[in-house]
Amino acid sequence: MPIPGNFLSATTESIDPNTSGWNPKMNCGPLVKGVGGRNGDGCLVTKSLLAGEVQARTVSSYPVTPGVVYQVFADTAGAVPERIGIRWLNSAGTEIGITWSLTTAAASSSWHRVGVAGAAPVGTATAQVLLSSTETAGSVSHYWENVYLGLPLRTTGNLLGFGTESTEIDASGWAAEVNATISRQAPVVSWAVDNYLAGGQALAISAVAAGNAAAVTVDRPGVTPGVEYAAHAYLQPPVSTAQAWIELRYYDSGGSQIAAQRSTLAAPGTGMYRQTASLVAPPTAATCSAAAGLVGASAGQVLRLETVVISVAPVLQSGTVVPYADGSIEQGIAGWAVSSGAATLARSTPWGAVALDGSYSLAVTSATATASVIRSERFPTPGGAGLNWRAQIAARPTGGTWASVNIKIRWYDAANVDLGTSSGTTWTVPGAVGWYVMPTDAAAPAGATQVAIELTVTASAINSTLHIDKALLWRVLPQTAVTSDADGGYITLTLRELPADQRISLYRETPDGIRALVRGPAGLVDRQLITSDLMVIEDHEAPMDMSVRYRIQFYDAAGTYASSRSSELVQVTLADAQEAWLKDPGNPQRNLRVMVEKAPDWTRPIEQSAYVVKGRRNKVVLSGRRQGLEGDLSIWTRSDSERLALHLLLDSGNVLLWQAVPGMGITDMYVSVGQITEARTGGTAQEPWRAWTLPLVEADMPVTTGVNGAAGRTWQDIVAEFTTWADVLAVYATTEDLFLDRRTG
Template identity: 50%
Template structure:
């Protein structure tokens, strides 16, 4: 799969099927290698003699001065370490400079990530990717694959900049030593998944100065909202498995006074790279937050490396979930859970990665005796939920030792913390192999404003251990919901409580015809989910025709694990004199137009005619007949409609033409040729225009995603631009701000 936002061609990026995207720059010959990371192909760069060798992309890509660009690649070289650079060129293709990464700290035959980011310098018009290593002799080979050049890629929703997340940019690097250490950027040879596009390259590296505690901090402090739950995480590389490495989430007020510090301590199984999370709610007067890292009881010269850092507002796996993340996933301990009665004990699983459904830890309930215990969470506000709605609870359970029975309950409280009783499920035995999701549901009693999750667990044998993870409680709402948006001739589809398996979604008509629905990355066909809720805005639903939506989730064996089917709905088209012209990938461009004249369709066919001497009829060889071609004539009735139609046509992409039912025209994907915009009268003030649009029928775009649905927010704009003046300088339109398309980018 192509890397999103990559300015390089697939052939250049994956070195498949050939090396045509690359050319020698210094002291090397190129060939195609095998066993790459993105595809089987990779670039083999072999030295001619001793000294530095360089390969570069054969083509240059256009860049904009002052805009940040990043490049990365997977590299492999058992003999010499590598580095990667962005070569900046003038409009005349003269080299201005090269922004180099550090050189990998040691050679490594295993695939590892190299990366760098920088701002395009003044005068830069083009850029190339340069791959470099410095062997001591000739015929030394370095391998490269999965190459990217484009805007820095960071985690969607990350409040920190890309420089903080991956440390790829040296300028304005946002880290500072805090206590007993020095902090620097290093480039260790770390293997990451080929699809981990925000991973690898440089790491923030803390070197301990003397024996004792040491820490460093991110100097960025993004704005936060009081009462909102935030999650911070990073991959930590501790010096030893016994080291006490940690990540902290810190909140500050408007005067930069520290209000609250929450720490997540890594329980490391070794000296690899481990993602540690920490979460908490922003206190009442919080204005900013940041993230810090450290080692407790460290030894002089010990090193802690950190990479892939993110700070995000929490997005619960279940819509409306009220259980705090620290109580739901146990990433930083047992949270607020307590043993109300019985002999059970609670602990976070140990070490990191032992087990879990969400994150890297889970809660372990241990009982030395065959007895019953009650465990309970903190109380959570129910919020402004309609009183007639029931509540659903969920927990993942796994028997690690012995055997267990469980009763799942919701305990209700009023504003004064008065216990209003519980609603219990029946006693159930927990299966003895693997993880199982257990559910329960009930309505809140009158006066209830808070709730706690409560489990009555019975160990039916001695020395039993029960594991819990992914606890959730949310208002019970329909599994499916579909809303018709008449003003935009679209529907909004919401599918809830989906499993994590890949999903396909179809639009189905009364005659049973299924059509895949478009999402952010193209048609939703076995798409991987990151949430249990999927929201789709379908702008390609037919006009005046009843449809419903059907989704199927399938596991790795292809077995359907969940089906969702919505109600039937119809997108209205009350006036049949109007039609819609829509851009499948950019629905904000869609426009409704008044039809003047429908096309007279022609269907061309390539033919070769052979006249045989002495024979009456010619011999004709024909290809298949082509799609429909014709001229659609429409009117725009105002300057606004004229501007919108021009905006739609500017993209040059495949459009969808939709007419009202009964007009003898099916929904048709079309390419629009050279257009004519004419006045409807000789009066200079006439705003009506007649447009002649030559149409050629096209196939439905398959891989085209709905641009802008990947999660860009105003916080991203704030993170990337220091001032509003900077926004005005970088972007031509608000659409460009939304789609992150800087001028010239």
């Protein structure tokens, strides 16, 4: 799959099917397509002519804007260290300069990442990618693939800017705090081929002397009190026994630190391991930062960081009131405690050994074959008495044997008075090792405002261990809900508690029994992989003034039908029969309701050839298939804003959907719009009404078009990336471009 936002063509990026995107530049023989790549099978082979530096470059030069930061990276393998660069050229094609990455710290024959980012110098018009390795002899091969050149790729939702997250530009986003110096290094790390957020350069925190060492981000992004945030990064400890940590810190409006949460890595080795620290922002919190360091470091030891992120904490289940720290056990056992019995609690170790979510789980160990009661912290349960709540855990037996797990909900009032437990559900623990989901439901009693998850775990052998992860508690809402929006002309479909790792197809069913696939961000939702337990779809192609229902079908990983759901009937209305909708299926933000002057008088063209046969009265006519409807739709716009909106809708030339109320003698129709006429309606020069003639040609429904959107981006991403509105205006031409992240240059 092509790297999102790559300026390079798919062939240049993946070296498939050939090397046509690349040229030798220095001390390099003819380029050869190798095999064994991961972004497609192909890879670029550069071979030295003599001992010394070997360079290859892209054939094309790509337009860039001076002052804008661009990023380049590639995966590489060879017998010597290597580097990658961005070659800046002026409008005449003359080289202005090169932004080089650091040379990798060592050579590796395994695929590993190199990368760098930098601002285009003044006078730059285009840029090329440079690949460089310094070989020790002639006829030595080096291998490259998965090459990217484009705007910086950063984690959506990260409160930190690109420079702090990746250190691909420099280390200015960090400051040494205790017994440390900071720098950048280029370690050899084999990242997944599609981990586009990982760069080639890492932040290095070096201990000056023996003792604790730490560094902290210079950025202090704003936070919202009461929201749980998480800081995570890939940590590479100097030795597996080192105590490496990451910390999330909060500050008040005066800049004083008021809270912090540290999460220590239980490293299984000296690779890169993702570690997370999460904490709810206190009532007086205004800003935050991330810090990292070593406890008891030896002089000269180095902790490396990659992909540093502060964001809203992950949501394990839509609507869960269990904080991420208590639900995923990433930084310790959080609020879990033994209420009675012989069991002991600990975070699993080492990193990645036993986990369903993240890298750790809650390890419950019983020295005796008895029952123990463990309980979570109390969590708020808004909504009042009678509402149904569901508690759920995932359990995995890993040592000894377990008879059962009983899961209950314990209720408390606002004064922390214990109101008792639900009846609970007892689950038998299978003997086979694996993760087992265990839920229970209960209605909130009168006065309940807080709740805890309570587990009675019964071991049937001494020294038994049970791991628990992904603890959840959420209010049970309808699994399938529909609402209509007459002003927007669409229906919102909300799907909850979707089965993980299955596939989904979504149909709209009209009263005549006809089903049509519904459009989502990736196109028509037809056996698409489920990536979240919650899916919200706005169906902008639902017919007007007609009751419809939605049919949801699920398929397992093998593609076999598994189950289905149906929604209630719902209808979106169009109150004025003289109005109609013109919609862009892929860009619903452009949809426009217009007043119809006159519906089309339809024609249906046909290709025919007529032949006169001598001696016969009638011609012989050879016909093709009669084509779809064609005609002129006459409409009015009633204001300047409507006029401009219609121009925006028509500018793209996309296939549109025309929808009118039943009774006009037409059905919903996909159309291509030809040359338009915009005429004045008379009156004064200031008259805002316009009369439009839109030549329509019936078209097929766009099948591959997905619904464009912000893709998870929020205003926080804009704040993290840009300092001023002037910076934003230099990158985005329109508000829609900002919404869709379509950048100039």
